[in-house]
Amino acid sequence: MKVAVFSTKSYDRQFLIAANYDHEHELVFLEPRLSRETALLAKGFLAVCVFVNDQLDAHVLEVLAGHGTRLIALRCAGFNNVDLKAAAKLGMTIARVPAYSPYAVAEHTVGLMLTLNRKIHRAYNRVREGNFSLDGLLGFDVHDRTIGIVGTGKIGQIVATILHGFGCQILAYDVAPNPACEAVGAKYVDLVKLFADADIVTLHCPLTPETHYLVNQDSIAQMKRGVMLINTSRGALIHTEAVIQGLKSQKIGSLALDVYEQESDLFFEDLSDQVIQDDVFERLLTFPNVLITAHQAFFTKEALQNIAETTLSNITDYQQAKSCANQVNLAQAIAPMPG
């Protein structure tokens, strides 16, 4: 099948080409992100392959469908960047990679936690500059601390398992509790209790209308003074300006982000020669107790192999049967929530 691959980086090309030996699709690699400006590049392609920051709003989907695209193959699990109603109306199929390496994201999350706590990022720079002082590097034992995990699916469960190994107390919140988390000692509580008791709050739920700005001025007020907040899930789970206020008042003791609400203007690009125009993001960077990585939690060899293999299998399945096991159930996804 002829596939337009948007937002291609050298690593995408490398892993997709290797996985394509078994599929023999005609892959056309395009560097630009999919947007209203670039949608016409997909003219004549039955399948379009995209990543987390490609724009798939109603207008873009209409342009794609109008020029023959029937399948959107996401190289990621989340599909919050797709207008599902528009896709359903246009009769398009949206396929995704539901799991590629939950270990990659969970391990990065714990890496951020430890780095932020022991200020390893600051120590690295200090030592290279001949500054061997320890002032300002004081951390705390993670052992016996209370960790609040919001969303205990594949990634949240692994975070719980790793932190159980550290000897942490684990509080969890999920709309669908996971027995595997309870098996490693996690105790399900409501969000108010989780926010009130957790020394570290880590987010692993998807971005939905219900979870949008889950961390906001009110929920921050419910948290412990000095809480560590980690978000490796989706940027808009937290209201960034409220978090900045929380950092300024020292209610939030430290913050690590792998995702950011406006990341599509920044992440995955080398902007080191440019003036960053996002003042909110730049304010975050001024805090010594904020650590940001640019949506790299997924970025392991195993994850990229799995993403490439599953994406191409999804395309092959669609080619053979006009459907695939990993397609988003559009009717279910756009159905109004009960109650």
Ligand code: NAD
């Ligand atoms: P998953 O579907 O296995 O788990 C998500 C969990 O969230 C489920 O248990 C679900 O019941 C729960 N949930 C849904 N709505 C909720 C709500 N309103 N409140 C609390 N919990 C709720 O997904 P996963 O594979 O564990 O991934 C979790 C998230 O991680 C993804 O949605 C994605 O946004 C993010 N992610 C980030 C990266 C990265 O590189 N930073 C990579 C992959 C995934």
